[in-house]
Amino acid sequence: MARSNEAEAFFYAVYSAVQEIPYGKVTSYGHIAKLVGFPERPRQVGVCLKHLPIDPQARHNNYNVPWQRVINSKGVVSPRSQPSGSQIQATALRAEGISVQTGALGELTVDLAEYGWFPRVLPSAVDEDDDMSEQ
DNA sequence: ATATTGACCTTTT
DNA sequence: AAAAAGGCCAATA
Incomplete structure (x- = not known):
């Protein structure tokens, strides 16, 4: 089954990465892509x-994936x-204590500054480099 | 079999 | 500042 070994690996890598997201935190699709090595x-x-x-039982489904x-x-x-x-x-996000604000158009916005989970992937990119513009 | 879509992101006007 | 374009590739038409 599965499509190709490469695609299957990508699926599993994504699910594993998503499972790494702590309870009550959120991250972005792009960050997950970076974590699995395909930014x-x-x-x-x-x-x-x-x-x-x-x-x-369709594909590599996993109910443990948040x-x-x-x-x-x-x-x-x-x-x-x-x-x-x-x-x-x-x-589901509110059930984890995450505050989700609803916009006029039904946009559901989450404050990434509070609930965002973006661990740095690069091993040694910046160390003593102080980032002044962070918010 | 080819063509378009889509739970997106970054870079470039 | 905001808007457009490019890229990526599985899934659907």
């Missing part, structure tokens, strides 16, 4: 998560196809 493929991360809770903790880089829950889906995700 240029954030969209495929979404493809992987889309497969998750739908079919229990897909809800993955949002886009703007700190907004991805609207996805149906508006209800984002609401479900927002509800």
Whole structure:
């Protein structure tokens, strides 16, 4: 089964990375992509998560994967196809104590400064370099 | 079989 | 400052 060994590895890597997200924290698709070693493929991360809770035995599904903790880089829950889906995700996030604000257009925004989880991947890129613009 | 879409991100106007 | 374009590749049409 599976498509290719490469694709399967990517799926599993993504699921593992998502499982690393602490409870009550969120991260972005792009960061997950970086963690698995493919910073240029954030969209495929979404493809992987889309497969998750739908079919229990369709593909490498894993109910232990907290897909809800993955949002886009703007700190907004991805609207996805149906508006209800984002609401479900927002509800799940609130259940973890994450504050999700609803915009006028139904945009579900999360404060990345508070709930964002972005561990640095690079081994030794910057050490004593003080970042002054952080917020 | 080819063509378009999409739970996105970065770089470039 | 905001908007457009490019890129990526599995899944769907």
